[in-house]
Amino acid sequence: MEKRQVDKNLIKQIKKWIQEGTNIEISVLLESMYAQDIAEVVNGLTLEESRLILTLVEKEKLVKVLVEIEEPNRESFFESFSPFDIANEFIEKMDSDDAVYVLGQLPEERKDEVINKLTDIEYASQLLSLLSYKEYTAGSLMAVELVKSKITSTVAACIEEIRAQAENVDTIYVVYITDEFERLVGLITLKNLILASPNSLLSDVYNKEVISVPTSCSIEEISNLTRKYDLVVVPVVDPLGRLVGRITVDDVVDVMQEEADENYQLMSGITEDVDATDKVWILARARLPWLIIGLLGGIASSRFIELYEDQIRIHPEMAFFMPLIAAMGGNAGVQSSAIVVQGLANDTLGTKNIVPKILKESRVALINGLICSILILAYNLVFNNSTDLAFTVSIALITVIIFASLFGTFVPLLLNKLKIDPAIATGPFITTTNDLLGIAIYFSMGHLLYDIY
Amino acid sequence: MEKRQVDKNLIKQIKKWIQEGTNIEISVLLESMYAQDIAEVVNGLTLEESRLILTLVEKEKLVKVLVEIEEPNRESFFESFSPFDIANEFIEKMDSDDAVYVLGQLPEERKDEVINKLTDIEYASQLLSLLSYKEYTAGSLMAVELVKSKITSTVAACIEEIRAQAENVDTIYVVYITDEFERLVGLITLKNLILASPNSLLSDVYNKEVISVPTSCSIEEISNLTRKYDLVVVPVVDPLGRLVGRITVDDVVDVMQEEADENYQLMSGITEDVDATDKVWILARARLPWLIIGLLGGIASSRFIELYEDQIRIHPEMAFFMPLIAAMGGNAGVQSSAIVVQGLANDTLGTKNIVPKILKESRVALINGLICSILILAYNLVFNNSTDLAFTVSIALITVIIFASLFGTFVPLLLNKLKIDPAIATGPFITTTNDLLGIAIYFSMGHLLYDIY
Numbered sequence: 001m002e003k004r005q006v007d008k009n010l011i012k013q014i015k016k017w018i019q020e021g022t023n024i025e026i027s028v029l030l031e032s033m034y035a036q037d038i039a040e041v042v043n044g045l046t047l048e049e050s051r052l053i054l055t056l057v058e059k060e061k062l063v064k065v066l067v068e069i070e071e072p073n074r075e076s077f078f079e080s081f082s083p084f085d086i087a088n089e090f091i092e093k094m095d096s097d098d099a100v101y102v103l104g105q106l107p108e109e110r111k112d113e114v115i116n117k118l119t120d121i122e123y124a125s126q127l128l129s130l131l132s133y134k135e136y137t138a139g140s141l142m143a144v145e146l147v148k149s150k151i152t153s154t155v156a157a158c159i160e161e162i163r164a165q166a167e168n169v170d171t172i173y174v175v176y177i178t179d180e181f182e183r184l185v186g187l188i189t190l191k192n193l194i195l196a197s198p199n200s201l202l203s204d205v206y207n208k209e210v211i212s213v214p215t216s217c218s219i220e221e222i223s224n225l226t227r228k229y230d231l232v233v234v235p236v237v238d239p240l241g242r243l244v245g246r247i248t249v250d251d252v253v254d255v256m257q258e259e260a261d262e263n264y265q266l267m268s269g270i271t272e273d274v275d276a277t278d279k280v281w282i283l284a285r286a287r288l289p290w291l292i293i294g295l296l297g298g299i300a301s302s303r304f305i306e307l308y309e310d311q312i313r314i315h316p317e318m319a320f321f322m323p324l325i326a327a328m329g330g331n332a333g334v335q336s337s338a339i340v341v342q343g344l345a346n347d348t349l350g351t352k353n354i355v356p357k358i359l360k361e362s363r364v365a366l367i368n369g370l371i372c373s374i375l376i377l378a379y380n381l382v383f384n385n386s387t388d389l390a391f392t393v394s395i396a397l398i399t400v401i402i403f404a405s406l407f408g409t410f411v412p413l414l415l416n417k418l419k420i421d422p423a424i425a426t427g428p429f430i431t432t433t434n435d436l437l438g439i440a441i442y443f444s445m446g447h448l449l450y451d452i453y
Numbered sequence: 454m455e456k457r458q459v460d461k462n463l464i465k466q467i468k469k470w471i472q473e474g475t476n477i478e479i480s481v482l483l484e485s486m487y488a489q490d491i492a493e494v495v496n497g498l499t500l501e502e503s504r505l506i507l508t509l510v511e512k513e514k515l516v517k518v519l520v521e522i523e524e525p526n527r528e529s530f531f532e533s534f535s536p537f538d539i540a541n542e543f544i545e546k547m548d549s550d551d552a553v554y555v556l557g558q559l560p561e562e563r564k565d566e567v568i569n570k571l572t573d574i575e576y577a578s579q580l581l582s583l584l585s586y587k588e589y590t591a592g593s594l595m596a597v598e599l600v601k602s603k604i605t606s607t608v609a610a611c612i613e614e615i616r617a618q619a620e621n622v623d624t625i626y627v628v629y630i631t632d633e634f635e636r637l638v639g640l641i642t643l644k645n646l647i648l649a650s651p652n653s654l655l656s657d658v659y660n661k662e663v664i665s666v667p668t669s670c671s672i673e674e675i676s677n678l679t680r681k682y683d684l685v686v687v688p689v690v691d692p693l694g695r696l697v698g699r700i701t702v703d704d705v706v707d708v709m710q711e712e713a714d715e716n717y718q719l720m721s722g723i724t725e726d727v728d729a730t731d732k733v734w735i736l737a738r739a740r741l742p743w744l745i746i747g748l749l750g751g752i753a754s755s756r757f758i759e760l761y762e763d764q765i766r767i768h769p770e771m772a773f774f775m776p777l778i779a780a781m782g783g784n785a786g787v788q789s790s791a792i793v794v795q796g797l798a799n800d801t802l803g804t805k806n807i808v809p810k811i812l813k814e815s816r817v818a819l820i821n822g823l824i825c826s827i828l829i830l831a832y833n834l835v836f837n838n839s840t841d842l843a844f845t846v847s848i849a850l851i852t853v854i855i856f857a858s859l860f861g862t863f864v865p866l867l868l869n870k871l872k873i874d875p876a877i878a879t880g881p882f883i884t885t886t887n888d889l890l891g892i893a894i895y896f897s898m899g900h901l902l903y904d905i906y
Contacts, residue, residue, distance in 0.1 A: 172644040190643035191625040230703035250683035260713040268791030276796035284820040298777025316765040319772040324751025331747045338721030343729035367737040
């Protein structure tokens with residue numbers, strides 16, 4: 001097999017072959033391709049085309065392809081199969097974590113029907129219990145396929161265990177060691193297993209240092225653990241410490257990347273998971289909501305400025321610095337919220353106490369606010385703008401930077417407490433509210449100062 | 454060993470013990486800790502404290518800790534050692550990828566001196582050749598420690614090979630199979646090695662499907678490969694196809710995470726890699742540059758608006774919608790640049806031809822610009838603003854959205870062509886330039902329309 005650049009030309013070629021009905025060429029091509037590449041092709045085809053292609057993939061590879069393709073394509077492919085066939089031809093042949101993923105995307109009723117039809121009752125009940133875990137926890141992401149051995153066994157017996165399990169477990173890096181109550185007590189790597197003499201007791205050669213996670217552990221925590229301790233696979237234990245599954249790093253990486261992409265897109269005001277190759281109208285739709293929120297914010301600020309119409313007529317120079325004040329509020333707010341959101345994601349922040357964070361943030365804002373205010377004051381005085389205006393702008397600027405920073409810190413922390421994804425309070429949301437805040441502060445300030453003089 | 458939450462209290466406790474000089478307590482604690490946790494403690498101490506702590510860590514663990522700690526702490530620890538000791542006590546005991554990382558952070562002269570003092574000349578020359586690869590390529594990230602076996606060997610001979618290499622290679626997942634010219638032709642997993650009969654020939658049991666990367670492969674590409682094909686370790690080959698090293702997924706994940714963090718921070722206008730726990734002045738310093746750029750943008754827009762002072766005096770209502778126009782330009786620009794930057798990072802975009810991307814982007818911008826313009830037109834007409842103003846705002850808005858989107862697409866693509874990180878053209882940079890652009894378009898539009906009537 002060869003890994004392939006799945007590009008427009010390849011997909012065009014396949015579409016042409018499908019139209020011409022030359023299935024042999026397609027089969028030969030598919031045989032030479034990795035499941036992941038086939039999945040990429042399938043995702044580029046229409047539902048009808050993809051259904052045809054999938055019927056041409058050899059059985060064993062097909063199961064892998066089905067895990068990788070997008071939901072509508074899978075749904076459309078499954079339509080021509082009975083729940084019994086879906087269960088025993090496909091689900092039964094998947095690793096439990098993949099099966100859970102695929103089942104989780106089926107409509108509730110159909111999911112239950114498929115699980116019901118599994119002839120392997122033990123597997124069915126395992127899947128049911130996996131499906132009962134909360135999303136994005138270790139329990140919902142783990143696979144139950146693993147090789148374990150009792151601590152009282154010998155190395156030779158352990159190797160026999162691997163032989164017995166080999167068909168069920170694709171990739172084996174370590175054998176987990178359990179005590180008589182099925183509790184996880186350690187592990188032995190395949191390397192050390194090979195190096196050990198067959199007659200040794202596992203208890204003499206195993207490694208007690210095993211990092212495990214409870215079934216309730218969040219994906220962020222698992223991701224932080226795998227990164228920190230360079231783990232390739234993490235065992236999962238139940239509240240009694242019994243080994244119930246394992247999570248491999250590739251699944252963790254996928255979720256991590258998804259989350260990073262999502263935060264990035266929220267920061268940039270895009271509401272759906274899109275990429276540059278998506279269709280024009282999908283791209284447009286993904287961006288419209290935040291543009292409209294920006295529009296509403298802009299309308300609100302226009303109503304606010306309208307209150308000061310007379311003042312602008314007398315002092316049109318007030319208008320000169322409106323964009324500066326609004327932009328600086330937006331920038332300072334986005335910076336604060338980004339640091340909070342990232343701190344929450346990497347779990348370096350702790351969530352216990354909001355007050356010290358707000359205090360710290362105010363000091364940062366005070367420093368930067370002061371520096372920026374002094375700079376703009378100097379500019380205004382040097383370039384001969386009126387003293388009134390100069391002081392209005394500077395005082396408004398430092399106030400805006402401080403308020404925007406506190407707002408940018410407080411809102412994501414609050415959302416996080418309320419169990420709402422704090423990342424939605426980044427990007428355009430913060431920019432828009434802080435624009436408004438900035439304008440309000442600026443004009444109130446101006447009104448006050450001009451009135452004094 | 455127990456993994457530990459390294460928090461302020463633990464660090465406070467250790468600082469207290471250091472002051473009291475109770476080294477025994479510290480040693481007992483350190484013995485129970487993972488290298489990664491010790492590194493986290495060290496990074497929280499002063500240079501002097503960290504030097505003391507490091508001398509109390511047992512030799513084998515110390516080497517791992519040294520790789521993980523921050524550069525100033527490592528530098529300060531190394532100061533009390535001769536280049537000969539640094540070379541043979543520490544560098545020599547590291548995996549080659551870690552050694553390259555640590556050496557890479559030493560000053561040029563000191564680096565050469567240390568490598569010169571290595572008594573293992575072969576290792577020294579390996580390190581030199583690794584150091585010659587370009588940063589962030591497979592060559593610079595790979596480790597040369599791996600287990601390989603000739604395709605003509607038997608399974609038993611291959612296991613002997615593992616035994617021979619076991620001390621040098623910490624983690625072994627697979628054995629690479631090479632031909633008589635040292636070219637990589639396949640691999641065998643340890644699992645299959647255990648399952649195979651000792652007398653079989655490797656040529657009968659090995660797996661031909663091996664995904665490798667050239668030494669020049671970029672880290673982004675490696676990251677995309679490992680994610681797509683769920684790889685845990687990737688072999689690296691030279692231009693002749695000869696096996697020269699391997700990259701493990703944990704290193705890829707680290708670099709990926711760094712890059713995601715960096716893009717996120719650039720998007721949010723933060724110039725240094727900071728997190729919420731850093732000191733106030735570091736946080737302030739990391740944010741100031743973009744605030745000052747925002748300030749300069751604001752000053753520029755104030756100069757521009759000043760040109761229209763008379764117009765504002767007559768039509769103060771022009772000022773009402775300034776923040777709206779500026780904000781919408783900023784939002785649309787950020788959205789476009791985010792999609793381009795992400796497409797470049799995930800390598801889904803292709804970089805050959807800029808024109809079709811610009812065309813596609815203009816269609817997206819046209820759709821959203823039209824929708825937003827019509828909405829604001831309806832608002833203005835319903836709420837009885839003057840028709841002049843209503844049309845000025847709407848025409849300016851669609852123009853700004855289109856220009857900002859094109860600008861947000863074009864600039865990162867251009868930077869990428871010029872081999873500059875395109876991510877710097879996101880966030881405040883785009884916001885600031887588009888604010889300015891928006892104001893310019895708005896007032897020119899207004900000038901034109903009001904003149905016509």
